[in-house]
Amino acid sequence: MAPSRRRVVPSRPVLRREALGAAWLLVGAAIGLAALLLVTGLVQVVAPGRGSASVALTLALVLLVALLGLLPGVRELEVTAARTLLGVRSELVLPEEPAATHRRRTVATVATHLVLGLLAGVLLVGVLPALVASVVVQLRGGPVQLAGRTFAPWSGPAALATGLAGVLLVGLAVTGLRRLAVRAVARLLGPTAQDRLVVALARLEAEAAHTRLARELHDGIGHALTIIGLQAAAGRRVLASDPRRTEESLGTIEDTARGALGELDDLLGSLRSGAVVRETAPGLDRLDALLATYRSGGMTLDCRVDELPWVPRLTSTTAYLVVAEGLTNAARHAAPGAVQLRVATTARALRVQVSSPRTPAGTVPATARGLGLTGVAERVRLLGGSVQAGPVGGRWVLDVELPRNGTRG
């Protein structure tokens, strides 16, 4: 098969695919068996009573699997195994800063790996040899010694057929387990909703930066070069008949070129410093500017903003959006009076509250106040935060809590 064709048709040869899948399952079986032995031994020692043993056993198993899933490097191993042994081709995520969702899903992956592995192990190491032995016995027609046991022949060709069918069924079952593993692992180790959001936002920002750059070049340099070209053509055209106008054209060309070079200088300077490219969604670092805008617009703002710890960029930009949305709504709908803003941090969460005096009941429909809020709320929930918006006493309160580590699940 030509290399180029291999890329177009990504599926591997059937035998190789099944063998690698079985290898993945047997790795799970081995670790699962080790875990089982370890836990049973421990439980025998710690809680010898039979009644509590099964409960303790289950608990200890779950704990051990969770511990395995949380070990550093395990996700990397599972991703590598999924790629090489299971042949998963969809996007798998190795997060730089794993969020709670990622950790939970790694644990689920390990659990899936062990359970499916143990099932396959029973089939491949237990059931399959017994079936093979029975078939061999049928073919030889006499009793057989296998693994210290004696197998007596069954009677008739029906028994032979049953044995062969059993082998086939085991094969099919293992294939089924492999397929199940491929699907489960691809989903568990794939991008979470938050990962997709981060990627989508990054793509949007990159696109916006491109558009901005294109517009600057189009409006600035393109415009100047157009004038220069036209004026040069015009000046040359009238050089013999009207030298004074040619001189005017040359003056225009000189001025335009000088202006364009200045513009290009600015543009390149800002590109080099990253200002154009990084001029992206604002975060809490730009909160002061936002508040100043509303203050200069005549809003009385009562702010209490805690010293802010470092939070992930996405949390920061989302918090900024919440404040902006709250203030926009307050500016549009609130009754006269001070608008309160609180930004507080706890060990786990960032809390943003915007409250404004409510207009007399009925003058503004409740839904009108929350129209722009839907998108913001969606984003907050994707990050694992919570949103509450509604009247509290005489005020309208927007109360948002965002997990500080990016997501809490």
Add this chain to the structure above:
Amino acid sequence: MAETDAPVLRVLVVDDEPLVRQGLRMILEAEPDLAVVGEGGSGAEAVALSRTLEPDVVCMDVRMPDVDGIRATELVLRLPRPPKVLVVTTFSSDDFVLAALRAGAAGFVLKRATAAELVAAVRAVAAGASLLYPDAVRQLALAAHRPSPAPYEGPPLTPREAEVLALVAQGLTNAEVAARLVLGTETVRTHVAAVLRKLGARDRTQAVVLAYEVGLVDLGRPG
């Protein structure tokens, strides 16, 4: 037709940048047969000045504040004595240019064209004898990349008419088409008129743009 015998062409220059207008005016006025009768800085001015000055050709910028070149082209062509519209654009890949051609502009020329090309474009549009920059028109239609051409639903073209249309799309004049197909110029003129009527097109440019859009002329073949 010798140029000296031609009546003076009255040209209106429309661009939101005064320095571009001034440059165009200098280039066009250096020609004995061209006279710039007015300048407009917006699409709205283009319409108002076309109504009062009745120019033969309007050199029209596409991207302008208030009324853009596309809308201005539409409005100008509805006047009782409509001028020919020559779109003068900075970028050939501009979607606005194709939209303006669809709206009935007779042709387009780039602002970076040489003085001679600009002058030739004004004269060609006024005469309406051939398609300006056939390759560029094809590229524009290609760039619009409709997934599949909308089917042509008008009266069917005869094989001869289709042949003539394909050559017109390559920028050939009637005389050149006649020579290529070994026909009389008058016959070709009749065929072109029939094509324009069947497609509902104002001129050769619009016919070719329409033909690309409905797939009457193959976009994949160099024009």
